[in-house]
Structure formats: structure tokens, C-alpha cells
Amino acid sequence: MSKKASPVAKIEPYTHPAAGWGALKSVTVNLIKERVPGAHYRALLRQNQPNGFDCPGCAWPDRKHASTFEFCENGVKAVAAEATGKRATPAFFEAHSVTALLEQSDYELEQHGRLTDPMIYDAETDRYRPIDWDDAFKLIARHLRALPDPNQAAFYTSGRASNEAAFLYQLLVRRYGTNNFPDCSNMCHEATSRGLPATVGVGKGTVTLEDFETADAIFVFGQNPATNHPRMLSELRECAKRGAAIVSINPLKERGMERFADPQSPLEMLTMSSTRIAGRFVQPTVGGDFALIKGIAKRVLELDDDARAIGSARVLDVAFIDAHTSGFDTFAADLRAESWAALVAESGVPYEQIDDLAGLYARSERVIVTWGMGLTQHKHSVATVQLLSNLMMMRGNIGKEGAGLCPVRGHSNVQGNRTVGIEEKPTPAFLDRLGRAFDFEPPRRHGYDVVETIEAMLEGHIRVFIGLGGNFAMATPDTPRTWEGLRRCALTVHITTKLNRSHLIHGRDALILPTLGRTEIDLQNGVSQGVTVEDSMSMVHMSYGMNQPASPNLLSEPAIVARMGHALFSDGEDGVDSVDWLGYGAGYSRIRDAIEASIAGFDDYNARVAHPRGFHLRVASREREWLTPSGKATFIAHALPSDTPIQRARARHGRRLMTLMTTRSHDQYNTTIYALSDRYRGVYNERRVLFIHPDDIRMLGFEAGQRVDLETVWDDGVERRAHGFLLVEYDIPRGCIGAYYPETNPLVPLDSVGDVCNTPTSKSVPVLIHRAAQSALG
Secondary structure: OOOOOOOOOEEOOOOOOEEHHHHHHHHHHHHHHOOOOHHHHHHHHHOOOOOOOOOOOEOOOOOOOOOOOOOOHHHHHHHHHHOOOOEEOHHHHHHOOHHHHHOOOHHHHHOOOEEOOOEEEEOOOOEEEEOOHHHHHHHHHHHHHHOOOHHHEEEEEOOOOOHHHHHHHHHHHHHHOOOOOOEHHHHOOHHHHHHHHHHOOOOOOOOOHHHHHOOOEEEEEOOOHHHHOHHHHHHHHHHHHOOOEEEEEOOOOOHHHOEEEOOOOHHHHHHOOOEEOOOEEEOOOOOOHHHHHHHHHHHHHHHHHHHHHHOOOOOOOHHHHHHHEEOHHHHHHHHHHOOHHHHHHHHOOOHHHHHHHHHHHHHOOOEEEEEOHHHHOOOOHHHHHHHHHHHHHHOOOOOOOOOEEEEOOOEOOHHHHHHOOOOOOOOHHHHHHHHHHHOOOOOOOOOOOHHHHHHHHHOOOOOEEEEEOOOHHHHOOOHHHHHHHHHOOOEEEEEEOEOOHHHOOOOOEEEEEEEOOOOEOOEEOOEEOEEEEEOOOOEEEEEEOOEOOOOOOOEOHHHHHHHHHHHHHOOOOOOOOOOOHHHHHHOHHHHHHHHHHHOOOOOOHHHHHOOOOOEEOOOHHHHOOOOOOOOOEEOOOOOOOOOOHHHHHHHHHHHHOEEEEEEOOOOEEOOEEOOOOEHHHOEEOOOOEEEEOHHHHHHOOOOOOOEEEEEEOOOOOOOOEEEEEEEEEOOOOOOEEEEEOOOOHHHOOOOOEOOOOOOEOOOOEEEEEEEOOOOOOO
């Protein structure tokens, strides 16, 4: 890539509503920048349509799969990135050594376009060379067979993998003999997946889109829909217009939750008008949600006490609590014993605001709570999610129309991957059913999650790493240590559509296996194949690609997994395997039949998914069936955290200690960087920025526009620094700062994880700010 002068960084507050003409301009720029062919422009009209392709971006559901323009700005960016006319061919790799490519930014790596051919690393020339597909699969099989223990291999999965690819992948891995399934869930909503089963019996949400039509109030915790799930704003817009109360609870006051101009509304577009979304903004300190939720619950209990004292209607749903729950008395006693002073101090939210939120919750008959990673990437994230479900149970807001729990997942099929078996801690019931369906004994030992995989790499216990999508080297915490672990592997394999940094941080042997994207036609034996995904609300639907493949030498993800299985099990000493791997790769309806036979809830899978909107996977807690040991929803009491890493660091460093939360810019999706700006936060042509309260800038002796370095405060003797961040004044609580990932992932210690869920605490990093050599803007 030719070197161009870097654009000048600019900080300029954004005063327009979210979406609107700004979104349409951004869409146009991205389509042009990616050199998307004209035929692929037309394919956008088939996005999220019956017999069309599903958006490869977020997991927010589509209401009808019928709107002509049912897509959003970031969805189009994801499609444009996949439908790009740019190509990274063997000639590209011949011209660029791995060492040279490592010097390029993540944004520059993204801009090289679609991979066209399978490649193998050649250490002698420090370049990737073409390799025949069969030879690639033989190399993988040879490495896996050479391991003395199957648990010395780890199999990563991105949330973009389809149900078909993910199911076949987990079958291959368990037939091989391990449950080592580090996946993107481990780094995002694992607190939800581990926390909710103990309270309501299922680690999924309990609402559908239809519930938003009748909700009286919607509490949005730790989430920025305008960037991460833009189509969600259309739903919230309709709720706001009919008078539902919407509350944004987030340390950062995000523009998208203030006003929204729907690009699909001719009236708003032509009149330059917009709709107010949230009527209340509450900004807890980073990590303060635990104390805030407990404070709301405590105040609701007090309001019920007041109602009982004067003989008025109860605030608590006593009938629901008595019939459907256990543990309420212990929970209530814990709330009564909690200090208001401690709750206010730890949440960073004044008592008056907590009282207001509790009053709104108590007055609303039907309440939905939604949350993102602002709740799940903390040390006490599981307890926080459980407190949130406790709060909802207090007024029976689970299992009734217009109310419920709504965790909003990231990638389009991260929830579906878990449903079909990408789980390092599988239940005995799942393994029993899988074993019966395929006549083998699955491994019972729990496998490694993401953090455990990195630790095992560093200790030499993981020798082979295979990634089904994603960008493991950049998505993970403690970046230098992750890279060291990957480089200790004997083999690293990445199944991917485009080049990213993980392909350059490789083992002794390394393969890049290019795959079809979801927007592309997938022909197997001349028949177009569809794949299925499960969205955040448990809807399973079909997706068919519409574009011609970027290269004739691409294979689909299911075909790649099938041919790996065939090479590993059918080409070896034992001959033919009992699993017809190539048969599954040749027709995905057969994979769906296998899912139906192996996993509860997928009855008549092929028939039901043929309906335009697919089908809803039953969620027992939505129907007030509680799959807990007691058979009831369970209130779980949690003490206010004390002696945390943040509290210990602050005791040592006082007000100079800052709590860092990592976040996305508007022009990125996970680790994929589409552009270098963040429109809604007023940042242009820059990613190394630090959002900080103006009073903290002055207290620390800095000025807005200076460059600073960040240093993690941790007790393991490892120095963790990130350099050259631009100080940007922002509406964020004192003592809290925000910055983009993956640039700040080197600051997250590998052993800084959430209790129970083992999720990296990327939203709770104790840091100090130091003056950098460069101190002027631009």
C-alpha cells in the first residue's frame, strides 16, 4: 500500500441527530471506498429479505424480513467490506513480507480486500505462499494426529459463523477428543450466559420484538445502540413516539440515545427533523451498575413498605414472587441491610436519581431491561446480571407481554453458536444426546475458554490453534502476552474472508484459509445453499448469498470444516469414518437434520426455517418455566463488592487513579476498522483518543489536546503501557476514562477477569495517565 499523508486529527462536537443524512453520506462513502461492483449495490435491496442474505453485522433481529430497505449504516459497512472489489491475491503476498505487513495499522490491513486463495507461511522468505486445499487439510490433520493429547489443540469460533458451520465444527472437535472451545462469547456476554441460568434457568433473553410494542418503560444499561445495533434505534424510536419511557444508563452520554433521524422515514429526512429517544440519562461511574441496580431494588422494596403502611396497592408482585420464586426473604433482608451511603458512593449516582428510577420502575406495569458489554466486562459482572434479574422478578417483569430480560449480543450468530454446541463447559445432557446421535463418547472434561487458552499457550500446553473466523490476536486481552502464546504454537490456522493481524502473529506452521462471506452465492453440487443464524431474541432464520464469490478458489465455512473432518478421520490409518463429512459439506439440509437429532428445540428444522421469518426457539423462562434445581426462579443476594483491584489501586494512588473502559468507535465492528473517525463522539481521523472529564484534565495538570500515555496499575510485575493518546474533553463521570479497543487491549491484564464467567474486565482497567513526548493536537 502506498504511503499517503496522514489526515489531520480533528475534535468537533457532533450536534446532529443520530443516523439521518449523516448515515446516508457514510454509506455512500463506504460503498465508493470499497469499490463495490454495481451488481453488489443492488444486492443490498435483498438484505434481510425472504430468500435473501442476512446482515453479517449485529445480532439485532428484523421485525418482518420484508421491508425494502431493512438495513442500517453499520450493516451496509459490513456488507460493503465483504462485497468489496479489492483483492488480496497470491501476488499481494509475494510483494509483502509478514514483517512488512506487521508495520501496517489494523485499518490498512482491512483495506487490502478479500483473500482469494489458501496460503501457507514460508519461514525462509517470511511470506505466505499459495497451497492446494487438499495439502492444507492434510497438514492440519498431520499436526492434530501428532499431538499426544487432543487437549493440546484449541478451536476458536467467531460469532459470525453460521449454525451449520458451528455445529459441524463442534462435532469435529469433540470427535477429535476435546472441549477446548474458546469463543467470542467468552469475551462479551459470558456473564449473561453464566449468570441467568442460576436465577431464571436459561442464559438467554426472554423478550421478542413484539414485546417492545407494549412496554411501558425500557431501561438500556451499558449499551450504545447507535453504533453497535443501529436497527435497535428504529425500535426505540417507535417506543418513544407512543410514549414509552426510555432510560439510558451509561457512563458515556451517547448521542444516538438523545435524538434519532430514521433514514427510512421520508418525513424526518425531508424536514430535517428527528425523534427524541431517551427521556432520562443516568451516568454511573464505570463499574457502578452493580450498586445502582441494588439501589433501585432497595428503593422499590422501601416503596412497597410505604404502600403496606398506608394500606395501598403493593409495589411488589407478591403473587408472582410467591408462586414462581424462591429466596426472596434473604434477598430482601440483604437489601434492607445495605447502606444508602455506600450505594450512592459506589454507583456514582445521586440518591435523587436512584429514587426517580425506582419510582419509574414501580409505576410501569411492563418493563424491558436491555444490556450490553457495559454490564458484562467487569469483575462482578455475573452478580450484576443476577441483580438485574432480581429487580425484574420483584415486579413480575419476566414471562409476561411487554416485559422481560433483553441481553443484546454482538455478532450476528454469537448466540446461535452457543446453542448448537460451541461451549467449553457443555452439559452432560447435551453430550449424551450428541453421543447418541453420532454413536461416540464425547469428551467430558471441560475445555479452555479464551483466557485459559492464552495461558495454556504461554505454558506450552496448546500446540495447535484453529480459528473459525475472528481476529484472536487483537480481540483478546494483554496483547503482547497473547502474541507470545500464538507464536509458541506449532500450527496456527485461520478461516477468514480478509487479512487481519492474527494471520501475521503465527505459529511455526501457519495457514490462511479463505472462505465465502454470507453475502455470496454458495453452490454445492450446483445447488444454492442457505445457512441459518439465531439472533438476540432466539429467532432462527435462513440466509442465502446473492453476490458472486470474490474468487473461484473460495470454500464455504461448512465445506472447510467438512473437509478438515474428512482429512482427519477418513484419510488416516483407520480409513472411512462413521461421520459422512463430505456429505455434510455437500448439502447443508443434512447438517440441519443432524442438529435436529442432537439438540432440543430444533424439531422440523428444515421445514420451519423455510418460513420467511424462520422460527422462535423456545425459551422456558419466557413461559415462566424455570429450569433451576428448585424449579423456581431464584433471588440471589450479593454483597456490595469491597477490596476490588480498582479500590486497592485507588487507595494507593488517590484521585490520580483512573478507571478505563474500552469501547468501539462508530466506524468499527469489533476489531474491524472501517474508517478512522467516530462521528457521534466528534472525533475525526484519529483513533488514539482518551475521553475524560474536563475537571480531571485540569486536576492531573494537563490540557485538552495533549498526548498522554496510559499505564496499568496491577500487582504481577508486568509493565503494561499504551502510548500517544489525545486528551478529549467528554461528558463522563470523574475518575473514569474511555478509549477505543483494540488499541487499549494491551492494558487489560490476562488475569483481570470476571468472577464465575472468566471474561476479561475490559470495562474496568485501573490506569495512571502520564505525559507523552508529543503534547500538541495535530
